Amino acid sequence: MKTRYSHGGDEHIFVEVDEEMSLDAFFKSLSMTNALREADIDGVTEICPANASFQVKFDPDVIAPGDMLDKLKALEDVAESAEKKMTTRIVEVPVFYQDPWTHETLMRFRERHQDPDGTDLDYAAKINGYDSAEAFIEAHHSSPWFVSMVGFVAGLPFLYQLVEREKQLQVPKYLRPRTDTPKQTVGYGGCFSCIYSVRGAGGYQMFGITPMTIFDPEQTVSYLKDFMVFFRPGDIVKFAPIDRAEYDRILAAVEDGSYRPRIAEVTFDLDAFNADMAGVNAKLMEALDGA
Template sequence: MTSRFTFGADEHIFVEVSEEMSLEAFFKTLSMTNAIREAGIDGITEICPANASFQIKFDPDVIHPDDLMTRLQQIEETAAQADPVLNTRIIEIPVYYQDPWTHETLMRFRERHQDPEATDIEYAARINGYDSVQDFIAAHSGAPWFVSMVGFVSGLPFLYQMVDRDRQIQVPKYLRPRTDTPRLTVGYGGCFSCVYSVRGAGGYQMFGVTPMPIYDPTQRTSYLSDFMVFFKPGDIVKWKPVDRAEYDRCLSEVEANTYQPRIRDVQFSLDDFNRDIDGTNAKLMEALYAG
């Protein structure tokens, strides 16, 4: 997997690790951006990782673009030899699937959807071959997900399903984007799930909502006091289906500022995962719910 390096105007270098998303591409992107950050190269002002690529912003008055390009290509050679092991965390995120708020919203925008006669989750279940919405929810929430990047709007995570490629859920975005999406909507587009951190426009299919804030610029939320954005690339997420009563209970704790998400530190090996996907996922679940 050889990366493609290109200049972006006078202050950016864009590095495409792969043309398609995969955990291998994600790990290389993460390894390279971590190595660049640790190198402390004078002149680099920003490092922005994405699903299978990243972009570097730099000051050309501090470092010559050609010199920086050479340093990055040298780092790629070193990063390619690194063990694909990640010390990270696994997080449980409650989801109220088929909630009334996203349902009201999606019904307002049916003329922009591929199937105006079905809800988003009914459509997603059908085109992915599931017999029922409940079977689809079980598939969406049954295996963990990698946070491969954070962005588009502040705090919004893109999540990649940790299953065999032929079991991955795929759903197209709306034919035309909506002008409204409820805050904390759990959405889906292409092969990525996401959580809308703020209310606004969007084109991903809407499956439900979480009561758990993931972005707080005031940093008053207890678990966001250190940093306003909750997710970071490399996090592993387990969706937990909840009913209205459980959603309301979690929301009450959020409003009282006593809610604490379930989080456990874990070590993830890409080689172990590729050898035994379901076995690795089972161990991650054991770590999440141990103790």
């Protein structure tokens, strides 16, 4: 991987770890931003991680741009030689696939879609070689996902499927973006799944919806009282299919403050994962059994 550094005026440095979206690139970017945060460098005011890249904002009156660049390059050397392990958490996210709300929305925007006569799931199944929407749904929730960044819209996680590259699901975005997407829609665009944190415009294919609130600026949701955004880069997600009755039950529990997401602490070892993806994924998902 060839890291590229570029200045944004005199207050920002943009670091592109790799042009290619890959778990290795995400992991290196995350390692560098974590190391930068721990270094607590005078003058650094903001660190914004993204997919295989990140941006640093700093005060040039405190640290000169050239000095900031030198410190970032030194951190890259540390990240390159560091053990590729991290302690993180795996989170179960319940999903009501083929729900009535995203279905109603997607049917309003068929003229903007590649397949005006079907649904988003029908289209996704077809172009990925599955015989049915149900088979595609199983492929979507049968392996865990890595949160590579959070943003674009406040609280929205981008999720990268933890499988071999040739097995990754890929679905293009709508031909033209929608002007509406239900809050907490589980979507897909390119090689990324996502969860829409708020209602609004969007171009990702819509597969279902989760009753689990992931962004709460008022911080009234019981498990978001410490911070309004639920996900953070490095989280691992396991999607769990649910039906309408379970959706209603969880939604009521979120609203009355009794719902607690299923979460387990895990160690993610990138080298072990690359050597045995199926085995590592099984252990990751088993960690939730006691949660």
